[in-house]
Amino acid sequence: MREVDVPTTLRALLAAPAFHLTLLAGADPASPVLDEPLLWAHNSDLLDPTPWLQPGGLLLTDGMHLSADSDPVEVDAYVGRLVESGTRALGFATGIIHDEVPAVLREASARRGLPLLEVADRTPFMSIIRHVSDVLAAEQRERLESSLDAQRAIARAALRPDGLGAILTELERRLDCWVALFDSIGNRIDVRTRIAMPAEAEVVVEDAVRAALARGNRSSARVIVGTDAVTVQTVGQRGRIRGALAVGTAAPLDAAGSDLVASVIALASIALEQSRTVETARRQLRSGLLELLLAGVIDVAGRTAQRLGARLPEAPVRVAVLGAAVEGQSLLDELELLAGEDAGRVFVAERDVEVVAVVGAEDGGALERVLARHAMPVGFSAPIAWDELPRGLTEARQAAARTRPDQPVVRFERLADEGMFGVLRASGADSVARRLLAPLLALPENERDMYVRTATVWLAHNGAWDPPSKELGVHRQTLRNRVTALETLLGLDLGTFPARTELWSALHLLFPTPSSPH
Incomplete structure (x- = not known):
């Protein structure tokens, strides 16, 4: 924000010829105390005016309560009370009641470190009081005008086509700071600004942003990075946090600066909410594109995707299906960003309760990294052409069904390497085998194991009698x-080939041996 006048100081008053002020004691002429701003000026001849005083002001007195014969202890106590109240200085008028400032007051002021000024030539106290008040009023008016001007500039910037970047650039200019905007999962949003975030601040700020976002409500935090005071504030409403704004300044923000940041937060919230609405519409369109692709209308889907900025990956491709339900918005947001950043390599769409992705046959790494951060398992189809998408979706589902905590990524080729039994297991054939063998599974363990062993060896010898008997x-x-x-137990005619095949398959699904397919 632009420079504004500051409140007057003791040094400024001493330099003003109209006030006839002289520094007598309590401070050296070069002391920085003389440069502290004065927040008020008032007169009082009370022996203890401190109950009515606030810190930072100049007290003026005619000295009616003091004389050359005043008790030094009482005078010292008087000066001590002024110092403890935060009074900046004491102005003592001469030529009215006293021809000169009492020595006892000068000594107490010197001892206590309270600047003592002589107000000579019958200078009206009101002229000093009014001058200080006028400067304060002018400063407050200037700050208000500056704040309003900044608010108007921010509002005008929001109307530009690049509104989000424009308001951040205007904020930088007004506060002489750097700014950075983050999305709801803590990724930096690429918004063009004038001043880059210092490299040494990146890790600290990103950690602060993620901590703020993890709380899930509106919050503000302040961190110190080098010489910068960084304010991190979330953007959005409780339960609908859309991101965070980081503002780095050389000093903590004052009230006007905080108000300006609050305005930017409000405008950024609107911009990001509008962006979210657009993203939701795009997700729905991508779901429609996926249905077109599954229906084989590939040319139309491809041209439509290009118009949406969501180019389809070049064949051969892999279909990916997430192996668990998506809870919360965070993963969907990150997949949305991935689909935007890697357009032409990753296509993501929702289909009923499923999240389906299509990636180039060799381009699944970025998708896997995103899913790994969220501990989300995924199954991939074998490489396919676009017109084989329904088969790819089936393969991806079968692969997703075989994921485990220690095996979060499964490709259909692995199931194919396991042979027909790998595919059968992935399609849920285990449950069919349990129903078929239910009477056998209900037997006591030793009896069940005897029948399993007998049937396995007998079927391995193609139903002969002598070799399995031996x-x-x-x-x-x-x-x-x-x-x-x-x-009799299973209700099967094991004299037929189909019944033997069915039993053999069920046994190997539920009781795989080292030599059997598994």
Whole structure:
């Protein structure tokens, strides 16, 4: 904000010929005390005026309560009370009651360090009081006008086409500061400003921003970085925090500066809210594009995506399906940013309760890093062409179903390497196998294991009798009896190939052996 007049000082009053002031004691002529601003000037001849005084002023007196014979102890106590109240100086009039300032007062002032001024030539106290008041009023008026001018400039900047960048640039100019805007997940928003954030401040400010955003409500924090006082304030309303603004100044913000930042926060909130509305519309359009792609209308979807600035990745591509429900807005916001930053390499859309991404066959790294930060598992299809998207979506779902905490990323090729059983397990065939083998699973463990072992060895020998009997160490009739009992238990005719295949598959899904597919 532009420079404004400051309140007058003792040095300024001493230099003004009209007031006939002389420094007698309590401060050296070069003392910085003389440059402290005066916040008021008033007169009083009370022995103890301090109950009615505030710090920072000049007290004027005719000395009616003092004389050359005054008790030094009482005078010292009088001066001490003024010092303790924060009074800047005492002005003593001569030529009215006293021809000169009593020595006892000069000594007490020198001892206590209270500047003592002689007010000579019958200078009216009112002229001094009025001068100080006028300077204070002018300063307050100038600050108010400066603040209003700054507010108007910020409002005008908001009307420009690049409103968000314009108001931040205007804030920089008015406060002679640097500013940085962050989105709701703590990423820096690329808004063109005049002054860059100092490199040494980046980590500290980013940590402060993320801490403020994590609280999820409106908040303000202040950190010191080098010579800068950095104020971090969230943007938005409780439960709908849209980001944060960091303002770095050489000194803490005064009231006018804080008001100006508050105005910028309000305007930035509106801008980011409008941006969020646009993002929501874009997400809905991308969901529509995904439906077109799944329906095979690829040319139309591709041209529409280009108009939206959401170019589709070049084939071959992989389809990715998130392996868990998305809770909260943070991950969706980051995926939205990723889709915008990596347009042409990442396409993200929501489909019912699913979040589906399509990436270039070799471009899944950025997506994986985002999901890893949120501990979100993901399944990828094998590389496909765009017209194979429905198959890719099915493969991605099957891969997502096989994710685990220790294996958060699964590609369909891994399931293919496991053979048909990998695909069956990914499609939920385990539950079908449990229903088929339910009577067997209900048996006592030793009996169940005996039947599982018998059936596995018998089926491995293609339903022959002698080789499995020898391997199991039982008589061939005993083997026949066990197989017959198993047929009755499961309701299967194991003399047929389909029934044997069904049993063999169910056994290997639920009781895989080292030599079986798993």
